[in-house]
Amino acid sequence: MGDPPGAATFGTPAEAYDRHVGRYSRELAGALIHAAGVRPGHRVLDVGCGPGALTRELVARLGAEQVAAVDPSAPFVEACRRRLPGADVQLAPAERLPFADAAFDDALAQLVVNFMTDPRAGVRELQRVTRPGGTVAAAVWDYAGEMTLLRRFWDAAVALDPSAGDRDEGSMPFCTPDELAGLWSTAGLADVRVSPVVVSARYDDFEDLWRPLELGVAPSGAYAASLSREQQIDLKAELRRRLGVGQEPFRLTARAWIATGHVPR
Ligand SMILES: C[S@@+](CC[C@H](N)C(=O)[O-])C[C@H]1O[C@@H](n2cnc3c(N)ncnc32)[C@H](O)[C@@H]1O
Numbered sequence: 150m151g152d153p154p155g156a157a158t159f160g161t162p163a164e165a166y167d168r169h170v171g172r173y174s175r176e177l178a179g180a181l182i183h184a185a186g187v188r189p190g191h192r193v194l195d196v197g198c199g200p201g202a203l204t205r206e207l208v209a210r211l212g213a214e215q216v217a218a219v220d221p222s223a224p225f226v227e228a229c230r231r232r233l234p235g236a237d238v239q240l241a242p243a244e245r246l247p248f249a250d251a252a253f254d255d256a257l258a259q260l261v262v263n264f265m266t267d268p269r270a271g272v273r274e275l276q277r278v279t280r281p282g283g284t285v286a287a288a289v290w291d292y293a294g295e296m297t298l299l300r301r302f303w304d305a306a307v308a309l310d311p312s313a314g315d316r317d318e319g320s321m322p323f324c325t326p327d328e329l330a331g332l333w334s335t336a337g338l339a340d341v342r343v344s345p346v347v348v349s350a351r352y353d354d355f356e357d358l359w360r361p362l363e364l365g366v367a368p369s370g371a372y373a374a375s376l377s378r379e380q381q382i383d384l385k386a387e388l389r390r391r392l393g394v395g396q397e398p399f400r401l402t403a404r405a406w407i408a409t410g411h412v413p414r
Pocket residue numbers: 156159170171174196197198199200201202203219220221222225241242243244258259260261264265266267
């Protein structure tokens with residue numbers, strides 16, 4: 150099976166990611182860690198760590214020696230290693246985790262399941278490396294609904310270019326509570342729960358939101374960067390109109406779904 154279209158769009162510099170969707174990652178990481186029941190003394194794996202937003206929160210709570218992380222993007226792994234010395238950060242996909250069975254108390258994946266080449270195999274791997282009784286947990290955006298930035302972005306893009314509908318992240322798999330719960334239950338996880346969380350990010354002004362999109366990061370940025378200059382100007386104006394923001398600072402909210410389940414004893 151080939152990579153889903155989005156997976157290839159994370160080979161960009163970490164700083165571009167930080168300024169785009171990465172703005173929401175730290176607050177989301179706190180919510181995911183809480184939902185997963187991570188406790189001091191736990192050894193935890195961050196799958197699809199990106200530049201390390203969740204990894205950083207885990208290191209702050211547990212100590213670097215208790216944290217491992219993987220991602221298939223070389224620039225992200227390099228940034229995560231640089232930012233979090235002492236954590237075990239490796240270049241690997243979720244579907245082939247370089248760890249022994251039951252090596253962790255918890256395995257977490259933040260904004261990753263929908264980008265996996267084979268989500269079922271990925272979740273099976275998260276389960277394999279987690280001890281019996283441990284937690285496998287993930288967060289995904291509510292792309293089709295209340296992830297404001299990305300929903301408005303794709304609505305604006307499709308309004309101007311109906312063919313952008315093929316790239317709209319709102320139709321990605323495993324981004325609804327039912328699909329996510331099904332993925333967790335089918336993997337054989339117990340006590341499966343899916344709950345919403347709303348986080349937010351601050352922007353200095355609309356330019357602050359738009360600039361990282363031109364750097365090509367994530368499916369939204371890759372689409373924006375693929376447009377001609379004239380098309381970019383039109384999309385920028387349409388997105389700004391739909392968000393109703395301008396030169397003043399503003400905040401946007403973003404809803405995610407968090408799935409948790411326990412590895413059967
Ligand atoms: C939206 S980013 C999330 C990064 C980070 N977890 C965060 O919350 O900021 C998606 C990440 O999934 C990674 N990814 C894509 N395919 C993957 C796979 N098959 N296994 C693990 N990670 C994958 C990408 O390289 C990227 O770092």
